[in-house]
Amino acid sequence: MLGEYDKAIKSLTKAIELKPDFYAAYNDRGSCYRMKKNYKQALLDYQQAGKYGAKHAFVFNNIGTVKKQLKDYQGAKNAYSKAISLDPKFYLAYNNRGAMNMEQGKINEALIDFNKAIAINNKYAPAYNNRGIIKHKNKKYKAAIEDFSKAISLDENFSEAYANRGVSKEMNRDLEGACKDWNKASQLGSENGTVYHSGNCSF
């Protein structure tokens, strides 16, 4: 797989040589570096993409994500905010900024972001999943289960939503339901699902 990214980087570099302001090529090359976990190089490319494609919100969303990888949380949040200012309907950026707020322990701000993402697109599963985590943290386990269930109904292969719902079901004293969810999460490839099921469901 790494070889494929290297090939893509070569082609994209050629494209940039031919058209030095080709923002899409910078963005895609940045994504290749990101997949190779070379976040510093990815950021340089995304920043070039932002320079030449300053109107494209998704580029700033990518800048945010790679800054998060580099643990520059405030920088990431600023990038997501920039993406939102460019496209106020960009629910992905709201969701991502919400996750960043969670990382910084700003739960109320995170909730506002997830709610905004859902208000823009009420079929956006990750935002329901993330809002469920906030409800769980606030010990509102039933409400959390509802959000995780909504996320699962929108994306039936959402392994982590199953694993998360299992955690809330356990706290809501439904061990059997929790084990079913962790088993399903495990089947869908969730690492948490596998660990939780193997450690808690033999009784």
Next chain:
Amino acid sequence: MKLITKILLPAVLFLCYTGYGQNVEFKASNFKDKKEDFKKALVHYEKAEELMEQGNESIYSVLNPGNLFKSAIIELKKANKFNPKNAKVNFMLGNAYLYTNEKYKALPYLEKAMKLDPEVDRFIDFYLGMAYQLDMDFGKAIKHYTKFESATKSKHVETLGRMLKKRIKECKSGKVLTATPVRAWIDNVKNINTKSDEYSPCISTDGATIVFTSNRENGHKPNEVGEYDGDIYKTELLDNGKWSAPKSMKSLNTTLDETATMLSYDGTKMLIYKNEGDNYDIYESLLKGANWTAPKKLHRGLNTKANQTYASYNFNDRKIMFVSSKKVGNSSRGTDIFFCGRMNGRKDEFGAAQTVGSTVNSRFNEGSVYMHPDGETMYFGSEGHNSMGGMDIFVSYKKQGSWSEPENLGYPINTPYDDYFFAATASGKFAYIASNREGGKGGLDIYKVTFWGTEKNQTLATEDYLLASVAKPIKNVQIENKVKVNKKSLTVFKGKTVDAISDKAIEAKITITDNTTGRQIETIMTNSATGKFLLSLTSGKNYGITVEADGYLFHSENFDIKNGGNFNMVNKIIKLKNIKKGSTIALRNIFFDSGKSTLRSESNGELNRLVDLLKEVPSLKIEISGHTDNVGSESLNKKLSQERAQAVVDYLTQKGISKTRLVAKGYGSTKPVASNNSSSGRQQNRRTEFKIL
């Protein structure tokens, strides 16, 4: 008018306040218009004073001083009804409740006594400390204990000094333990508890049966405080997850106090303690068919002249752990935990009792002991160590032959009330305890503990459009810190032995052997009425399990339980075959070197049992057959299976079995017993069998 109000109102309010706080003495002059009622109330008051004096004097000398206090409470309540503003009556009520199973009732009386007269008794601060400790208001408790300590410099304080120091330490432990509660749910098992005491829950290893003790109404004559003698009851888990209505185990119960202290892991034996003479001793009852035998007093090696009470079997039935007031050396340390080993070849006899050591046995009372079927975990009750008050439950692990430093199971499993009698299911996920904590149905109640395991993280999901030209976002998941989960490495093998043809239950002997050392670990009999059995197999061993019954061919199983595996429950019906022509038996504990016909030494146990069978039944002629899976060429498989069958025959002839009684045959992969499409199926197909000819 306004001026008068201004002057009088504070005075009136002041008088009202002091009026409420004023102690009303039990004096005839205070009740001039209720002379007759006063006389009656005074009788109750004086009787209560006498009982309280006896009760307080006997706290450390009588096994159960609670009854004196309970009698005092009956009198005090009558006196209090007549004169609720008497500080002494309120004080005595609080004091008395602190020595019963309704300790939570003490605090309001003591607070009222303090309000009516702060100098009502020199022990008011001590008892208020106790009551606040129970209420988990540890700060206030320490304040009152400290005030009592500094205000009273009499001989009484010297005698109480050690206890006072301990109680302050308990409050400090309570602060720490309640600040970091353990992840467990504690539920009152409502349909088996009553307003009487329910305690000593004994759980079967599979968690389906609880045997417990209760002093509920039983048709016998109650004692002076209206309580009945302790009897043993049984309840079973129903399909709807609830417990059946408890039934008295009549063959065990008498008009004396009986306490069931441990149900063996397979549910066929029970340890009971009772007092038939001068002291408490441990008895054993056996399940024969559907009935429990009359309890038989255990051997004198275990039952000494001291009191022996709570006891536990050890996982391999070689020892019994028990609580005794037996003295260790010259020191008197209350009750401690001891163990006695069964004598080789004389299982009903025990060697001399030995203490489990001072790491576990504190300077204070240890009470109730329970060995988990994993063989290396001991749960016990103790008033010492870092108890937060009363008995707390602790756990200690056997590491390299020694018991580890006891760990308090933590709040909310433990409280400042008495919490003890821990018994767990084999998975370690559920346990049962008894506690007299506030909020129960009355007295000691049985509670179910459900352990959640370690805290679990949830995962945020974010998305990006990775590529400029792709419209579908890519999901990223933020997995937080990995969570380690503790696992119990234990296999519980349960089931029943039945006749393969009639399906009727058969009483059979099950022998467990460590295949690596060839050492026989345990022998048990399955139940004659139901054929049921239950075995707990700890990790790190390859177990050979044989099942034998008169007139039947023996059956064998193999369990290879690796270290660090999961908890596992295997439920199996073992169908035993009559020794008649055509019966085929798989020999699951015969092992060969890979791809060869060389018998490995781990096979000797099973082969020798086959030798014994052939010697016991001289008319028996058998065919030894070798079988392979379908991997590789069939001709090679057939050759290998023939050679392996011959190796077994050769072993048997070397042990004196005539060649004329033995036939070796290799079937290769032609007779599979399971699908060859899975590794477990192929493993089942690679086998050695014998058939009666």
